[in-house]
Amino acid sequence: MRVLGVDPGLTRCGIGVVDGGPGLPPRAVEVMVVRTPADAPLAERLLQIAVRVEAMMDRHQPDTVAIERVFSQHNVRTVMGTAQASGVVALAAARRGIPVAWHTPSEVKAAVSGHGNADKAQVTAMITRLLKLPEAPKPADAADALALALCHLWRSPMQSRLAAAAAAAPAVSVPRGRMSR
Amino acid sequence: MRVLGVDPGLTRCGIGVVDGGPGLPPRAVEVMVVRTPADAPLAERLLQIAVRVEAMMDRHQPDTVAIERVFSQHNVRTVMGTAQASGVVALAAARRGIPVAWHTPSEVKAAVSGHGNADKAQVTAMITRLLKLPEAPKPADAADALALALCHLWRSPMQSRLAAAAAAAPAVSVPRGRMSR
Known part of the structure; x- marks a missing residue:
C-alpha cells in the first residue's frame, strides 16, 4: 500500500510518499516541501501547490492521500490559508479517484511517537528511525508529511478491522417500552 | 467588465455573473447555487463545486473572479469547509489566468446597501432592485454571489484610481540623520 501524506500550508507544504503493508517495514519513497512566496497572490500560491502535488500523485500513483485535518485554534490568517491549501490537495486526489483520509495532528503524533503531544523534534526523530x-x-514539514503517511498506514488496518467487526456484529434491537427504563 | 462572484460554502456555494462598466447599469448574466450532500466525502464535495464553478468560468469567461474572504469567527467546522471551497474556486481561476479579488462580507454589504451590517434580507432586496x-x-447564497460580483464592479474602479494616484505621487525621502528626531 502506498500513501501520499500532506502537511498542508501556503508558505511550506510538506508532501511525502511512504510504502508499507502487513509485515513489511515502511519505506519512504519521496518527500518534498513546496514553498510559495508570501507576497504572491493567494490564488497563484494555491496553483503552485496544486501543480506540485499533482505531479507527485501522477509520479507515484498512491492508493490513498492522507491530509492533516486543520483546526482553527491557532492564528486565524494562517489557518485559513492552510485550509485552502488542504482543499486544493483533496481536490487533486478526488479528480484522480484517489480516496482521501484526514488525520488530526494528535492522531499523527500518537501513531509515530506513542503520545499525542509529542513536539516537532520528537516526531522528526521517530520518523527518521522508523x-x-x-x-x-528537513524542514519539519517534510517529516510531518511522512508522519501523516505512516499514521495512515498504521491506522487504516485497525480502522478496517473495526468497521468489519461493526458490520459483522448482530444488530441490537431494543424492545418498545423498554427505552425509558 | 464581467465579474463572477462566489459566496463559497460546502453545503451551498453561490455563483453569480454580473456585467457592468462606467455609465452602464449592472446586469445579471447567470446565477446558480451548487449544493453538495453533507454525507459525501469532503474531497468529493470539493470536486463537485470545482466542476460546476469551472463550467461557469468557461461558459462566461469573466474578467475577474470575486470571492468572499472567509473569517473564522463563526462555527469552526463550517469555516474550514468554507475556506476549502474558496480555495478550489481560487485555484480554478488561477488555472485560467483570471485574476481573483477577495472581499469581506462587510465590504460587500456596504457596497450594495450602504452599510456594513445589513442583514441577508436587505442584501437580497437591494440586489433584486439594483x-x-x-x-x-433564492436562496440567500444566490443573492450573496451576485452582491460579491457587484461589490467588485463598484469597488475596483475606486481601487484602481487609488493605486494610480499612489503610483503617480512623488516618492517621499527623509534625509539621513533626521529619522530619529
Missing part, C-alpha cells in the same frame, strides 16, 4: 532514513528530513 | 431582477434570487 523509516531508517540516512538523515533527519 | 439588478432589476423579476424576482428575488
